[in-house]
Amino acid sequence: MLKRIESLFAESRDLTMHQLQNDEMSIEIAYIESLCDVSKVSDFILVPFTKQQQPFDEIVKVNPVYKPLDDPAKWTDTLLLGFVLIQVKGSIYKLDAARVIRNENPQTMVETVIMGPQIALSEDVIDSINIIRSRYPSPELATEERTVGTTSKTRVLLLYDKRSVDSNVLSMVRKRLERIMIPMITATGQLSRALGDRYTLFPTMIVTERPDRVCNSLQEGKIVLLLQGSMFAIIMPVTFYDFLSAVDDQFDSYWMTRTLLVLRYIAVLLTITLPALYVAIVSYNPELFRVQLTYSIAGSRAGVPYPSFIEVIIMLLMIEALVEASVRLPKYIGSTATTVGGLILGQAAQQAGLVSSIMIIVTSVVAISNFVIPINNMSMAIRFMKYPLIIMAIFFGIAGVTIGLFIYFVYLADLRSFGKPYFRIFSKTPSQSGDIGQVGQG
């Protein structure tokens, strides 16, 4: 066996192969040292083999942790997932001794709430399942395991509630998972792209790190994908509403959370349309303002040398660079960037006569409203939406903005998330409350 394995692998120093001999028999073991927990190897193989309290071939047969592996074609894959291969008396067994390096006790970082669970999913799927199962102790919770990525062979776990899941959606997800043919998958975003979110303007699946959101979704009959090595889960199918509802909405003061929901929709509308409306109103239809505002904008714009759209583009470039910089910078310098950019640049740009004071307000409203969206991948998608509208506004004014918005609405209405209507403003995808175990194992 060992010779054959040696020939299969490229030269790798951490591939460990031993031939062991005791009084009764000789066995061969092979494992990749860096992937395995060496104490497990010694506990399960070396110690019983050398102590000889029981013949080792019997131990291997009786103890279920040793699983027979007959197909030599699977040897390499098994080794690469952290298994130990053992050859005892001509037959081959595998033993899971994987050691996964992961973040300990992960806290929610991306989707934070004030009162609510503070723990996030783990980078190890087994830990994640532990977190989810302990919050969702239902026998109906099904988990299926796959691997994606032709090179990375990343483990993907498919979780769903057998009773409430929609079988059409489930089969669609399974089919799409099988069709993925990209070499490397390291982040959940890649997986969601590969599943069909590549060119859609709005995400059709939620990427979240919150176990409570995952559990709620499971209960609503949604499908959850967990990826080994990523602390984010993918939830599908979803509606537009899901992206705008935070988990707080379910436990904070009822009336305030409803108000906040309305506020989030207004914020989305503002962040998409405001720069375009500025261009359209200032350059095409100033009669839309009240007269007092018209004069003050006209007065503050009098010193600005460029047309309104250049002004808008300058400011938006600046704010996008600022947001991008604060993501890229190390945490300790991050706050400096915001101070420099937000306070100094904004003030200076206005005093230098590069932009009008109203434009500063427009820019900050656009940036702040964008951060109101609870789910990060929707927030990113919305960030882009304003630019096509600005182009429409430059050439066609108010009419252009209206047509652009109309196009967005039509697009949203046409969009489907795994066959389910996407553009629901105040409801979720209805859950299927069928009989026990309505779907079979795929």
Place this chain on the structure above:
Amino acid sequence: MKYNRILLLTVMLLSLAGLTGGCGFKDIDKRFFVVAIGIDPPAEGAKGYKVTLRLAVPSPKVEPGAAKSRVETIQATTIAEGVRLLKSHVDKELDFGHCKLLLFGEELVKKDFRAPMQWFARRRDIQSVAYVAIGKPDANSILNVEPSSERLPGNAIFLTFGHGGTESSYTLYTYLFDLLRRAGERGLDPILPIMRVENNGYVVTRLGLLDKSKLVTVLNPQETEMFNQIRYEFKKSTVAASFGGQNMVMSVDGISSKTKIVRTNEGYVLRLRLKIKGIFEEAPIGVYDQDWKKLEQTFNAQVEQEAERLLKKVQQAGVDPFGFGLKFRATHAGSEKTWKAWESIYPRLKFDVKANVIIEGSGIIR
């Protein structure tokens, strides 16, 4: 395949943009906002109109008295020509989008106001909610006033009319769309407030009554208030009566006015029922202990008399700003004959005015 289609669409949209782009693009600071337009008859012997525009000069600072504006006057055979000529006198594009006051000079409106009105109506960027008024003695002198309290150019005009600033029972306002409607509707005649200048500010207390083409008569302030009460049931007003040589004034809390045209043996009669509720604003000491029934009757009699006098004055002028004719047409068969009949009825119409003044309180706690 899919990419090609998207690419094609983008190219098409961009070329469309190239075709239509640039036809309306003009930044806000490259526009001169016209606050008010005044139309006067030309100087002696000339034809056409004298057009006066008040242009706002915007400034980023808003302070009382900091409002700056510029007044341009030109004489031309048509208003359109005048405005086009004026464009060459200023450095920015004229924008009528915020023009809130359209002024007719008194002399012009005494002759014929229809042609300038047509220009206002047809001009795309003049809003239909602009106020229309008559300037006395002429529009030009009113536009040349810069009230010292103004924080923004033209703001005093916006606040005078409408319910934004002062709400006076003597200041009626007419929107352009209302003027157009009244000028075209049979049985409803135009009204326009008359604006004059006093102490570097505007005064609007009188109402001009017009027929379909010119100014016919002017109501004095008391009549204007009465008109406002009857036609618009305007609440922030007063009713006054003298009682044994003492003046008593009531501030109005609620008015309802109902009119009905009825046929009696002596021909058509217009019934007006006025119900006015209010509390005393000016009354002698001891009014609380007096018999309020008697006071109310005195009020009734004097209000009735005043209202009837107004109705008669309007009738004699041959105009119908109340819209009685429209009411008659609405409640009778919709044929030419109805209108013919009304034309003969109105000059002989009798009025039956009944007022019902209710005193609700003495205005102070006893």
